[in-house]
Structure formats: C-alpha cells, structure tokens
Amino acid sequence: MEHHLLCASSSLLLLFLFSSIPVTSQFTFGSSKQAHNYANVSCIENERQALLLFKHGLIDESNRLSSWIGEACCSWEGVGCHKITGSVLKLDLRNMVPLYSDEDYHCTNCLGGQLTPSLVNLTDLQYLDLSVNNFSTFQVPAFLGLLKNLRYLNLSNAGFDGEIPYHLGNLSHLRYLDLRWNWLRTKDLGWVAGLSSLEGLVLSNVNLTAARDGLQSINMLPSLTMLDLDSCGLFIHPHLSHVNFTSLAFLDLSGNNFSNYTAPPWLHNLTGLHDFRLGHNNLSDPIHGLFDQMTSLVHLDLSSNRFDASMLKSLCNASSLTYLDLSFNNVQGSIPSEIGQLINLTYLDLSSNDLQGSIPSEIGQLSKLTILLLHFNKLNGTIPTDLWQLTKLQDFDVGDNSLAGVLSEDHFAKLGELKSLDLTGNSLALNVSSSWVPPFQLHEIWMGSIIVGPRFPAWLRTQKEVWVLDMRNASISDAIPSWFRVLCHNITSLDLSSNSLTGNPLEFKQLKHRPSRYRYRDISLSSNKLDGSLKSFPLDISVLDLSHNFLTGHIPQLEVGQTSVVHTLLLNDNRFIGTIPEGLCKLENLSELDLSNNLLSGRVPLCLGNLQFLMGLNLANNNLSGQIPSSLGNLWRLLSLHLNGNKFVGKLPASMQHLRNLTALDIGDNGLTDIIPAWIGEREENLAHNNLSGFIPHCFNNISAMVSGLHGHGRVDSQERLEDIKGGRELEYYLSSLRFVESLSLSANNLVGEIPDEIMELVQLQFLNLSQNYLTGKIPDKIGNLKRIETLDLSMNALFGAIPESLSDLYSLNSLNLSHNKLSGPIPSGNQLQTLTDPSIYEGNSGLCGKPLPNSCWEHKLPTKNGPIDDDEGHSESDWSWFYAGIGPGFAVGLLGVLGILLFKKSWRYAYFKFVESACDKIWVKTTRLRRKFR
Numbered sequence: 059m060e061h062h063l064l065c066a067s068s069s070l071l072l073l074f075l076f077s078s079i080p081v082t083s084q085f086t087f088g089s090s091k092q093a094h095n096y097a098n099v100s101c102i103e104n105e106r107q108a109l110l111l112f113k114h115g116l117i118d119e120s121n122r123l124s125s126w127i128g129e130a131c132c133s134w135e136g137v138g139c140h141k142i143t144g145s146v147l148k149l150d151l152r153n154m155v156p157l158y159s160d161e162d163y164h165c166t167n168c169l170g171g172q173l174t175p176s177l178v179n180l181t182d183l184q185y186l187d188l189s190v191n192n193f194s195t196f197q198v199p200a201f202l203g204l205l206k207n208l209r210y211l212n213l214s215n216a217g218f219d220g221e222i223p224y225h226l227g228n229l230s231h232l233r234y235l236d237l238r239w240n241w242l243r244t245k246d247l248g249w250v251a252g253l254s255s256l257e258g259l260v261l262s263n264v265n266l267t268a269a270r271d272g273l274q275s276i277n278m279l280p281s282l283t284m285l286d287l288d289s290c291g292l293f294i295h296p297h298l299s300h301v302n303f304t305s306l307a308f309l310d311l312s313g314n315n316f317s318n319y320t321a322p323p324w325l326h327n328l329t330g331l332h333d334f335r336l337g338h339n340n341l342s343d344p345i346h347g348l349f350d351q352m353t354s355l356v357h358l359d360l361s362s363n364r365f366d367a368s369m370l371k372s373l374c375n376a377s378s379l380t381y382l383d384l385s386f387n388n389v390q391g392s393i394p395s396e397i398g399q400l401i402n403l404t405y406l407d408l409s410s411n412d413l414q415g416s417i418p419s420e421i422g423q424l425s426k427l428t429i430l431l432l433h434f435n436k437l438n439g440t441i442p443t444d445l446w447q448l449t450k451l452q453d454f455d456v457g458d459n460s461l462a463g464v465l466s467e468d469h470f471a472k473l474g475e476l477k478s479l480d481l482t483g484n485s486l487a488l489n490v491s492s493s494w495v496p497p498f499q500l501h502e503i504w505m506g507s508i509i510v511g512p513r514f515p516a517w518l519r520t521q522k523e524v525w526v527l528d529m530r531n532a533s534i535s536d537a538i539p540s541w542f543r544v545l546c547h548n549i550t551s552l553d554l555s556s557n558s559l560t561g562n563p564l565e566f567k568q569l570k571h572r573p574s575r576y577r578y579r580d581i582s583l584s585s586n587k588l589d590g591s592l593k594s595f596p597l598d599i600s601v602l603d604l605s606h607n608f609l610t611g612h613i614p615q616l617e618v619g620q621t622s623v624v625h626t627l628l629l630n631d632n633r634f635i636g637t638i639p640e641g642l643c644k645l646e647n648l649s650e651l652d653l654s655n656n657l658l659s660g661r662v663p664l665c666l667g668n669l670q671f672l673m674g675l676n677l678a679n680n681n682l683s684g685q686i687p688s689s690l691g692n693l694w695r696l697l698s699l700h701l702n703g704n705k706f707v708g709k710l711p712a713s714m715q716h717l718r719n720l721t722a723l724d725i726g727d728n729g730l731t732d733i734i735p736a737w738i739g740e741r742e743e744n745l746a747h748n749n750l751s752g753f754i755p756h757c758f759n760n761i762s763a764m765v766s767g768l769h770g771h772g773r774v775d776s777q778e779r780l781e782d783i784k785g786g787r788e789l790e791y792y793l794s795s796l797r798f799v800e801s802l803s804l805s806a807n808n809l810v811g812e813i814p815d816e817i818m819e820l821v822q823l824q825f826l827n828l829s830q831n832y833l834t835g836k837i838p839d840k841i842g843n844l845k846r847i848e849t850l851d852l853s854m855n856a857l858f859g860a861i862p863e864s865l866s867d868l869y870s871l872n873s874l875n876l877s878h879n880k881l882s883g884p885i886p887s888g889n890q891l892q893t894l895t896d897p898s899i900y901e902g903n904s905g906l907c908g909k910p911l912p913n914s915c916w917e918h919k920l921p922t923k924n925g926p927i928d929d930d931e932g933h934s935e936s937d938w939s940w941f942y943a944g945i946g947p948g949f950a951v952g953l954l955g956v957l958g959i960l961l962f963k964k965s966w967r968y969a970y971f972k973f974v975e976s977a978c979d980k981i982w983v984k985t986t987r988l989r990r991k992f993r
C-alpha cells in the first residue's frame with residue numbers, strides 16, 4: 059500500500075526534477091549527452107564480462123535482459139556506452155511498471171537477486187538506476203562506493219534493507235542520490251559530507267531517527283538544490299550556525315522530529331525555495347515572516363500541523379503560490395478576504411480545520427483554481443455566487459460544513475471541467491429540472507444528506523464516467539429507473555441507502571472486461587423500500603448491503619463455476635424465505651454475513667464452516683432449526699456470532715471453544731440444552747432462555763480481561779458504542795472505556811452448584827440476575843465487592859444460609875430479589891437495605907426473620923455457622939443434587955417467564971467488518987453503532 063502511494067509521489071518528484079523549473083534543468087548527467095545505445099560502438103570485453111556476471115547474479119523472471127547476449131554489449135537493453143571509447147557510462151535498469159500495479163500485488167517486471175561486485179569493473183560508469191525492483195532482504199552493496207565516476211545513483215523503491223554503507227560517501231562526483239522507499243536506515247549521516255558535488259538528495263522513508271547530527275552533515279553540501287527528507291524521523295536542529303544549502307529550491311521536511319515542535323529560524327535563509335513541504339510535523343508556531351522572503355515559493359504544504367489563523371493570514375501575502383495545503387491544522391475563525399491576493403493559486407486545501415463564517419467571495423477571484431477543498435469545517439451561509447465563476451474548477455469540495463441554500467442549474471453552468479463535487483452533509487438542496495444536461499462529466503459525486511429528491515435525479519443519466527456516487531439520505535422517494543442499471547455498472551462505490559427507493563433491486567451483471575479499478579465495488583441500498591426478489595448474485599461486488607428493505611423470495615445461488623469477490627453481504631431485515639442456500643458457501647471471500655431478521659427456515663448448512671475468512675455471522679431472528687453445526691467451530695476468525703431468536707435445539711457444539719477471537723456470542727431465545735461449557739466464561743454472551751444446565755464456570759471473571767482486550771484486537775473502532783435500553787433508560791457504553799462487564803444474566807437456565815466467588819470480582823457489575831436456576835450454597839460474603847450493583851436477583855434458587863451482612867454495604871442497590879430460596883436467619887439491617895422494604899423480595903424463605911418480614915427473629919432458631927437449619931428438608935447442604943436432578947429441563951422457563959437476559963450484546967446490531975482491498979493488506983473496519991436492547 060505504502061509503496062503504491064509512494065509510487066505516485068515519487069513520479070511527481072521525478073517530474074519535478076526533470077521539469078522545466080530552471081534550477082532542476084542544471085541536472086545534466088554526463089551520460090545523457092554522451093551515452094547512447096550505439097550499436098556500432100564496440101564494447102569493451104572486460105566490461106561485457108562484468109555485465110554478464112552481473113546479469114548472472116540477477117533473478118529476471120520477466121526476461122527483461124533477454125537482449126544481453128552476444129558481443130555488442132553497448133546495444134543491450136539499459137546499457138549506454140561512450141560513443142568513442144565504448145566504455146559503459148550508463149546502466150538504466152529502472153522498472154517502468156509501477157510496483158503493485160496488478161491485482162495480485164505482484165512485483166511485475168521486477169529484477170531481483172543479488173548485485174554482483176563485477177559492476178566495479180565498469181570503471182567509467184556515471185549513471186546507475188536500479189529503482190523499482192525487488193532486491194528485498196539485500197543490503198545496499200558497499201562496492202557501489204568504488205564506482206568513483208558515478209554522477210547519478212538511483213536505488214529508490216528497490217526493496218533494499220539495512221544500514222546504508224558509508225562507502226557511498228566516496229562518490230565525490232555524485233550529483234544525484236535517491237534512496238527513497240526502501241527499508242534503509244543509518245545511524246550516522248557523516249558519509250554524506252563526502253558527496254561534495256551533490257545537488258539532489260532524496261532520502262524519504264530512510265530511518266534517520268538515530269542520526270542525530272544528520273542535518274549538520276547535510277549542511278556540508280553547498281550545491282544542494284533538492285533535499286527530500288520526507289518521513290525520515292530526522293531530528294531537525296533549531297540551530298545551524300550557518301546555513302550552507304541556501305541554493306535549495308526543493309525542500310521536503312515532512313514527518314520529522316522538530317525540536318520543540320518549532321520551525322527553526324534558519325529556514326528564513328532559504329529564500330530560493332520553490333517547493334517547500336512541512337506536513338505532518340505538529341508544528342504550531344506561526345514562524346513570523348517566514349514566507350515573506352521566499353518570493354519564488356510556488357508550492358507549499360503545511361498540512362497536518364497545528365498552525366492557527368495567523369498562519370493563514372500571513373500566507374495571504376505569498377502571492378507567488380500556486381499550491382497551498384493547510385489542511386488538518388487548527389485554523390479557526392473565518393477565511394480572510396485577503397486570500398483573494400493569491401491570484402496564481404491552482405490548488406487550495408483548507409479542509410479539516412475549524413473555519414467558520416461564510417466562504418469569502420474573494421475566492422472567486424482565484425480564477426486559476428482547479429482544486430478547492432474546504433470540507434470538514436464549520437463554514438455557514440450560502441456559497442457565494444463568485445465561486446460559480448471558477449471555470450477551471452475540477453474538484454469542488456465543501457462537504458461536511460453548515461452551508462445552506464438551493465443550488466440550481468445556473469450555479470453549475472460554467473463548471474464544465476468539474477470532475478469531483480462534494481456537497482455532503484450541508485443544508486443544501488439541489489433543484490434542477492428533469493431535463494438538465496450538466497456541462498460536466500463527474501467522476502465523483504458526494505451528495506449524501508443533502509436534498510436531491512424527491513425524484514430520482516434524471517441528470518445522472520448524462521454522467522457516463524461516474525465511479526463514486528454517494529446520495530445516501532438524500533430524500534429520494536422514487537423508483538430506481540431502468541437506465542440507472544446500466545450506469546451503475548461503472549460505479550465502484552455506490553451508496554443510495556436511507557432513501558425511499560422502490561422497485562426491484564439492481565440486476566448485478568458483470569462487465570466482461572472490467573478494468574481492475576472496478577474489480578472491487580461497494581454497493582449499499584440499505585434502508586429503502588425495495589421489494590421483489592434478488593435474481594442473481596453480484597460476482598464483481600465486494601460489499602453488498604441490501605439490508606432493511608422488503609425483499610422477498612429465496613436467497614439466490616451461485617451458478618456452477620461462478621466465483622464471487624463479495625466479502626460483505628448484508629441481507630438482514632428483509633423478508634427472505636426458504637433455507638440458507640448452500641451456494642452461499644461458495645462465496646469464499648466472505649468476511650461478514652448478515653441474514654438476520656428474515657423468514658429463513660431449515661437447517662444451517664454445514665458448509666458455512668468453510669467460509670474461513672468470516673469475522674461476523676448473524677443469523678438471528680429467523681426460523682432456523684436443527685442443531686447448531688459444529689463446523690462453525692472452524693471459523694476461527696469470527697469476532698461475532700449471533701444465532702439468537704431461532705429454534706435451534708441440542709447442544710452448543712464443543713468445537714465452538716476454538717473460536718478464540720469471538721467477542722460477541724448471542725445464542726439466546728433458542729431451545730438449546732447444554733452444560734454451560736467452561737470456555738464460555740471467556741466470552742461475552744447472552745445465554746438467556748435456553749435450557750442450559752450445569753455449573754457456572756469459575757472463569758467468569760475472565761470476561762473482564764476479554765473485554766478490556768478488545769482494543770488489543772484493534773478491530774473495533776473506539777467510537778463504537780453500545781446502546782442499552784434498560785427500563786426506559788438509555789445507557790451508553792463506550793467500548794473504549796468498557797473495562798469490565800456491567801451486566802450479567804443467566805436467569806432461567808438449569809444452573810446448579812454454588813455461585814462462584816469469581817463473579818464477585820466483576821466489580822463493575824450493575825446488573826446481576828441468576829434467578830430461576832438451581833443454584834445452591836450460600837450467597838458469597840464477597841457480594842459486598844459489587845459496589846456498583848443496582849439490581850441483584852438471586853430468586854428462585856436453592857440458596858441457603860444467612861444473608862451476608864456485606865449486602866448492606868451495597869449503596870447503589872435499588873432492586874433486590876432473594877425470594878424463593880432456602881435462606882435463613884435474620885435479614886441484615888442498616889444502610890441501603892433499610893430502603894428495600896418490600897417483604898416480597900424475601901418471601902418463600904422459611905428460615906428468614908426480621909424486618910421487613912412480619913416474623914421477628916426471636917421466634918426462630920438461629921442458623922448455625924455452617925449451614926441452614928432446614929430440618930424439614932432433611933438434607934445437608936452438600937446434598938442438593940436430588941433436588942434438581944429430577945426436574946426436567948424447561949421447568950424454570952415454563953414456570954416463570956421473567957425478564958430476558960443479557961449479557962453484553964443482546965442484539966448487537968453490530969459491526970460491519972469491511973475489508974478495503976486496495977493495494978494493501980490492511981484491514982479496515984467500519985462499524986455501525988452497536989446496539990442492544992433489554993426486553
């Protein structure tokens with residue numbers, strides 16, 4: 059991924075280098091004048107041998123060096139010789155195919171292998187370019203330092219690893235050195251000082267963190283005109299006694315370590331800069347007057363710092379600027395009208411600041427503007443008329459502000475060049491006629507949450523080049539027109555969710571020869587009124603969200619031989635019927651499947667267990683039956699699994715304990731019977747209203763570890779929240795702050811044994827419900843640990859012994875139920891317990907006495923230290939097994955239909971896990987709000 063982006067920036071840089079900017083045209087490398095592929099020049103035999111040896115060390119899978127045969131080495135691919143002497147002056151093996159240009163991220167056309175020292179026999183070599191290849195895991199060879207005549211050395215993007223050999227410092231004739239985008243580092247940049255002829259030095263992404271005095275060494279190079287230290291982590295000295303590199307025209311200091319986050323004063327002396335990049339440095343000082351002297355400055359990047367309004371104000375005098383990026387700073391207040399002085403600006407980015415007020419009409423004077431980015435601010439008012447006169451605009455981006463007004467055809471009449479339009483999230487309405495033919499052909503349309511409807515925008519029909527269309531929540535109440543189905547084929551990202559679209563969903567035909575950029579398409583039509591059935595599966599769509607519509611019929615099957623790239627399939631909250639088709643198992647890239655809240659029936663296909671990339675599976679609230687297939691235990695990547703609200707029977711398969719990554723499991727509201735397996739305590743889950751029986755596992759306190767570990771997985775966005783509606787009150791849990799379980803309910807199961815002490819370690823518990831089980835033993839003394847407990851329900855068990863005194867320490871307790879147990883002895887008095895005066899919370903315990911019960915304690919025998927005095931039962935405390943053994947499963951459930959239960963995620967409407975397949979391997983996770991409801 060990084061490489062991918064960087065390729066773009068490196069080619070920009072190269073463009074810069076070899077462009078017409080006067081200073082760079084000085085780079086005339088000896089070879090470019092003298093070296094050509096003179097086939098008739100005879101090649102020096104020793105050098106030919108050296109080249110052959112060099113070739114021998116290389117791995118050349120794409121056979122780029124197939125011409126390297128025969129005697130005439132001067133005519134070999136990439137070789138340039140002196141036109142008289144025939145000595146090799148130039149070796150240009152740069153790979154012209156960008157890295158990772160193909161879908162498999164393969165290093166296409168790359169050379170690899172080893173660099174053989176025979177190269178040093180090319181004694182006249184002036185130009186060596188090995189860039190954009192893959193010499194991964196190899197160090198930059200030290201022998202390159204022996205190529206004394208080198209003028210140009212480019213090893214960028216070539217996969218080199220390790221320390222840069224200081225021997226390169228011997229190349230005293232070198233004028234250009236490019237080591238960017240490898241995995242290189244150096245502890246000491248001292249060797250650079252030896253490059254006394256150097257004009258261009260490109261070290262971006264070389265790790266210079268350890269090279270504390272690196273800048274002092276670079277300062278020894280008086281001829282430098284270009285210095286690129288982007289993302290080097292270099293310490294930037296506040297003091298340089300004397301700046302030698304005053305000829306600099308290009309300086310990139312983005313992503314380094316500035317002492318005290320302050321721009322050093324010596325920058326003032328670099329008055330010849332054309333292009334100055336300081337992004338991603340957290341700089342905050344305004345650097346007074348810094349740009350006043352830089353009268354040649356045309357390109358300025360100050361993005362991702364902490365500059366404030368005074369910086370923007372001072373820049374309004376830098377009238378030579380054509381490119382200004384001040385995005386991601388702290389610029390507050392309104393945009394100064396003086397911005398109109400920057401008459402040569404073609405690119406202006408003030409996005410992601412804190413700008414307020416209205417957009418000054420003076421921006422309309424910047425007649426050369428092609429790109430205007432003002433999104434993510436707090437700009438209000440209407441868009442000034444003058445802006446619509448910017449005829450060269452290609453990218454007009456004012457999304458996510460507070461702009462208002464109605465935009466009509468007239469506004470856009472002069473914007474024939476426009477390619478990207480972002481109006482999202484403003485109080486804007488688009489009011490154009492159905493016959494409008496816009497003057498532009500847009501590539502990106504961002505009109506989410508503005509008013510585009512109520513009719514489906516007919517003008518879209520004229521837009522043939524769209525690849526991003528976002529009109530979610532755009533007040534469109536209309537049928538999807540048939541012509542849109544055609545247009546839609548080219549769209550890579552389509553979001554029409556949260557409108558009132560009607561009709562059948564789109565037909566998902568695949569284009570025969572789809573360019574790779576269309577390979578991964580995202581389509582969301584969720585929360586509309588689409589009906590009808592889904593005829594076929596999209597084979598070329600990676601994210602398909604049709605949730606919350608009125609779709610019916612069966613879920614379609616893949617046809618034989620078809621494969622699909624879909625990884626997120628959300629069909630939940632529709633009216634799909636029938637069984638879950640086995641064909642779904644062929645969607646082998648699936649990472650998220652949600653079929654919940656439909657009318658699906660039958661068994662869950664075993665083959666779902668083959669979907670090895672699945673991270674979220676939700677089948678909740680259907681009519682699914684049979685056993686939960688044990689094959690689901692194969693889905694080791696699963697983070698959330700929802701099977702609640704079905705008719706599953708039998709046991710929870712033991713294989714599920716292999717689901718080590720599971721953070722949400724909901725199997726409630728089924729007919730499951732099982733011993734609660736011990737591993738379940740490691741998970742968050744809803745076990746309510748199943749016929750689970752067995753001992754409460756002692757590992758319940760591990761839940762806290764698990765929840766706090768959520769961040770360790772890095773999968774859940776910290777802004778997600780869990781909404782919990784409990785007794786009409788809405789609790790919001792912020793996952794980021796969730797350290798411990800706050801609610802635990804296991805009521806109405808067939809639990810036996812004692813209440814484990816470990817539950818008393820869940821000190822954040824506010825809600826604990828263990829009612830309607832066969833729990834025995836005493837209420838743990840440590841119940842007093844649960845200082846935050848508000849609701850405690852232990853009713854309908856077989857608990858015995860005295861109520862611990864520590865219960866009266868629970869100051870938050872406002873709902874208690876201990877009824878129908880075998881408790882005995884005096885009810886503790888004092889503190890919070892005094893406020894709980896309803897006798898029914900203790901009823902059905904024949905041995906209890908004292909307030910609020912009517913019987914006073916002197917009527918009763920005192921309980922012994924070790925147990926109850928329940929002579930009428932005739933059993934000791936260790937012998938309760940007879941009691942529950944004879945009771946059939948379901949007894950408790952049938953008898954008492956109390957509250958549903960919940961532990962964490964009763965209906966987590968959870969998380970979409972979304973892969974963004976760009977060229978990188980990173981997983982991006984986009985999650986919706988996590989919700990749960992108490993019933």
Ligand SMILES: *[C@@H]1O[C@H](CO)[C@@H](O)[C@H](O)[C@H]1NC(C)=O
Nearest residue numbers: 104108111175176177178179
């Ligand atoms: C350079 O050429 C000489 C003479 O042909 C040869 O002996 C020597 O091995 C070569 N050096 C390398 C490093 O290949």
Ligand SMILES: *[C@@H]1O[C@H](CO)[C@@H](O)[C@H](O)[C@H]1NC(C)=O
Nearest residue numbers: 243245265266267268269291
């Ligand atoms: C850079 O190198 C230092 C050690 O010199 C190391 O601690 C640091 O993690 C490296 N930075 C990166 C981004 O690799």
Ligand SMILES: *[C@@H]1O[C@H](CO)[C@@H](O)[C@H](O)[C@H]1NC(C)=O
Nearest residue numbers: 277278279280298299300302
């Ligand atoms: C560059 O400046 C340093 C002081 O920072 C000075 O010692 C050195 O002589 C200068 N080098 C050249 C080549 O001018």
Ligand SMILES: *[C@@H]1O[C@H](CO)[C@@H](O)[C@H](O)[C@H]1NC(C)=O
Nearest residue numbers: 298299300301302324326327
């Ligand atoms: C910057 O330039 C001024 C005036 O030319 C000079 O006096 C000063 O020493 C220079 N500062 C540095 C750090 O080179």
Ligand SMILES: *[C@@H]1O[C@H](CO)[C@@H](O)[C@H](O)[C@H]1NC(C)=O
Nearest residue numbers: 295296297316317318319320
């Ligand atoms: C950084 O700032 C602190 C306080 O403002 C100052 O004492 C210190 O000398 C500064 N460090 C450098 C390297 O300028």
Ligand SMILES: *[C@@H]1O[C@H](CO)[C@@H](O)[C@H](O)[C@H]1NC(C)=O
Nearest residue numbers: 376377378379399400401402
């Ligand atoms: C704007 O650009 C033109 C043409 O490149 C140039 O002649 C002019 O000096 C520039 N204006 C300013 C204020 O730099």
